[in-house]
Amino acid sequence: MSRYLMFVFVSFFVIGPTRAGTPVHVEQKCPIGGETFIIVKSPSCSYFGQSMSFRRVSTCDYITRLPVCPGNDLPIFREFSTEEVGKLSEFVETEEFGRLRQLDPWQRAYKVEEYLGQTGSSSGFLLLLQALWYENESFLADEQFLDLFAAEAEAEIDRVENAEKPFVAAILAYAFAAAENRQQADAWFERAKSLNEQVGNDASSSDFLRSYLTKLSTCRNNMTSAECSPDAPFEPEQKN
Numbered sequence: 001m002s003r004y005l006m007f008v009f010v011s012f013f014v015i016g017p018t019r020a021g022t023p024v025h026v027e028q029k030c031p032i033g034g035e036t037f038i039i040v041k042s043p044s045c046s047y048f049g050q051s052m053s054f055r056r057v058s059t060c061d062y063i064t065r066l067p068v069c070p071g072n073d074l075p076i077f078r079e080f081s082t083e084e085v086g087k088l089s090e091f092v093e094t095e096e097f098g099r100l101r102q103l104d105p106w107q108r109a110y111k112v113e114e115y116l117g118q119t120g121s122s123s124g125f126l127l128l129l130q131a132l133w134y135e136n137e138s139f140l141a142d143e144q145f146l147d148l149f150a151a152e153a154e155a156e157i158d159r160v161e162n163a164e165k166p167f168v169a170a171i172l173a174y175a176f177a178a179a180e181n182r183q184q185a186d187a188w189f190e191r192a193k194s195l196n197e198q199v200g201n202d203a204s205s206s207d208f209l210r211s212y213l214t215k216l217s218t219c220r221n222n223m224t225s226a227e228c229s230p231d232a233p234f235e236p237e238q239k240n
Contacts, residue, residue: 023062030069031076031085032092039064052219053178053230054171055133065134066105073101075109077127084116091115104138106131107145122159125152125168132175136230140179149175150184157195166195166209170216177220178230185220189213211236 028039045060067076072092080088091097091112100108110127113119128149131139139145153172157165169192176185193213199206212234219228226232 028064028067028076030071030074031080032069032072032074032089035069035071037067037070039067049233049235051133051230052215052228052232052234053132053136053174054129054167055231057233065130066109068105073108075105075112077106077109077113078123080116087116088112104131104135106135107139107142110145110148119148119152120155122156125149125156128152129171132171132230136178140175140230146175146179146181146184162195163199163205166192166199167205169195170209170212173213174216174230177216177223178228180223182220189216189220208236 022042022044024041024043025038026041027036029036040063042060042063045058045063047056047058049057051057068074069076074088074092096115100111103111106127110119110124110131113123113127118124128139128145131145132149150172153168156168160168169188173185173188173192176182176188179185192209196206196209196213214237215234219225222228
């Protein structure tokens with residue numbers, strides 16, 4: 001099952017009783033310099049919903065989602081190859097990286113991935129998606145990052161299966177609506193509707209997204225409402 005459809009099915013159709021996760025403190029080693037620090041993980045989590053920004057809600061919101069080296073501020077968003085570690089060892093000493101330290105961690109991670117030549121891929125799109133989820137205030141206020149998000153979404157739509165395409169467009173419609181860019185929001189909204197209408201062999205996901213777009217259509221006129229915020233819960237309409 002694809003990652004976007006997992007957001008839907010795991011959240012609403014296959015969860016069992018909610019289990020609170022147990023915090024586990026783990027030592028993390030920085031790939032540059034070998035500095036160690038403590039992060040929080042969990043051996044088990046339960047998912048019980050989804051936010052308006054498509055972030056799954058879980059019992060493990062306390063975990064360290066993006067470890068950041070305390071000494072050099074390098075975000076550890078994936079394992080780096082030996083060659084990449086060599087490049088990053090030089091990069092963290094530059095003025096350019098010094099400027100990146102002013103960014104919030106997920107946005108900084110995207111710029112690191114850009115430096116490594118790995119943006120324009122699913123990695124680039126997912127890093128910016130998590131910036132929307134966990135750094136929404138600064139992310140939505142930055143037109144440059146929103147433009148990058150749109151470019152990454154275009155590439156992602158070209159890559160993914162047909163049933164996933166309307167989800168990508170809906171995420172962008174929400175992001176631009178939350179950023180009060182009505183023109184872009186409306187364009188991505190109509191695209192999401194069109195792409196969803198083309199999905200004829202997955203009624204569950206199509207119905208889910210139709211319900212989401214109905215909610216988003218209402219929210220577009222009042223994005224400052226609490227029920228339309230990035231962290232606000234979304235529940236699809238139940239069919240009788």
